[in-house]
Amino acid sequence: MSPHAETQLSSSAGVDTGVSSIALNAGFSGGLDGQPGTFALGAVDADGDAEVMLRVKAGDEDAFGYLVQKYRRAMVHFMFRTTRTQAAAEDLAQEVFLRVYRSRQSYEASAKFTTWLYRIATNLAINHARDTKNERPENTVSVDAKNEETGQSFDIADGSLTAEQNLVRRERMIAIRAKVLGLPDKQRIAVLMHKYQGLDYKQIAEVLKLSESATKSLLFRAYETLRQQLKEFV
Amino acid sequence: MKCEELRREMPDLAAGLTQASDPIQEHLRACAPCAAQFEELRQTMVLMDEWEAPEPSVYFDTRLQARLREQKAMETVRGPGWFGWLPRPAMAMAGALLLAVGVGIWQFGAHGSGTGDLAVGAPTVVQSSATAERGTAVGDLQTLDNDNDLYADFDVLDDIDSQQNAQPATN
DSSP states (O other): OOOOHHHHHHHHHHOOOOOOOGGGTOOOOOOOTSSSSOOOOOOTTTTTHHHHHHHHHHTOOHHHHHHHHHHHHHHHHHHHHTOOOOOHHHHHHHHHHHHHHTTTOOOOHHHTTHHHHHHHHHHHHHHHHHTGGGGOGGGGGGGGEEEEEEOOBOOOOOSSSOOOHHHHHHHHHHHHHHHTTSSHHHHHHHHIIIEEEEHHHHHHHHTOOHHHHHHHHHHHHHHHHHHHHHHGGG | OHHHHHHHHHHHHHHTTSSOOHHHHHHHHHHHHHHHHHHHHHHHHHTTTTOOOOOTTTTTHHHHHHHHHHHHHHHHHHOOTTTTOOOOOHHHHHHHHHHHHHHHHHHHHHHHHHHHHHHHHHHHHHHHHHHHOOOSSHHHHHHHHHHHHHHHHHHHHHHHHHHHHHHHHHH
């Protein structure tokens, strides 16, 4: 990963990369017994996560907790943009981590951990989209679907805007979401990883098992579609 | 630089992930269609920033921990190793098949040896293996038959008692 892309990954993808901020006593403790973990690492970049995963393979559950803490936000965001509700997104994000845990014995550090993680996430996202295809007609995508537990909508109106401006903003969000979700599977996943998760061409190519050149073309076609379809909102 | 080459670099450029190199800048200055397309794509990228995603809920970690505990418990039962990947129904089917084969072999072996015993001709074995179930008519009759000797002993005892009672009277 290039330094630039890594920066992007940290900011856009919501990957928590701070050393002390990944303290395991914050939220997910890492250990399965709910006790605070003792896993401690220095600054681990995305490349070093492969080593962390090898420690998970060796039975270090605190190391697994570290990876969860680091990528939970990114996974929830990624899954949210492939589903309709936060509940479904969190369920799928948890499933990603469960699959990582289940597959720990077969993990080989031949690829970057993030590539492996996003490949798992992509498979889940595409399967989920196919399973729920009939449940999500593109024109009735709900951006203000409420969280089942909190009852809150993620699309909270911006207090600094007038009611009319909020309405326009809401329409824009519905349109963006509908158009992105309306893209073919690979284009959609590529856009989500590029635009919102901050992955670079090379990583996206590895996740989708395409050449870098094909990935660039794929992304350009996807953005070109979006540019035309969202023209009225620009 | 050709228009096609530039277009392939546009996503990163429009998203601000890379800086336009000199050849790209030169092309954009010289090619109006590419410049217009690039500007629209850049604005589309800005628009797409409005689609925000929520933070993980406070329940996320708790639920994940619970699901991991379930996973751990499952692995304890069937192990994470060679057969850990097998789903439960497959394990159950394999177990049932093994059991069925085992019972079949045992039955075959039992019948084979039974025939041999009959051939040898051990009457007591045949008799015991032919014992009917208790509570049935045949079973009750067999029980009565088997207890016949015992009842005969009781009769002998009755006779002794009656003889002893009769002797003082005669004395």
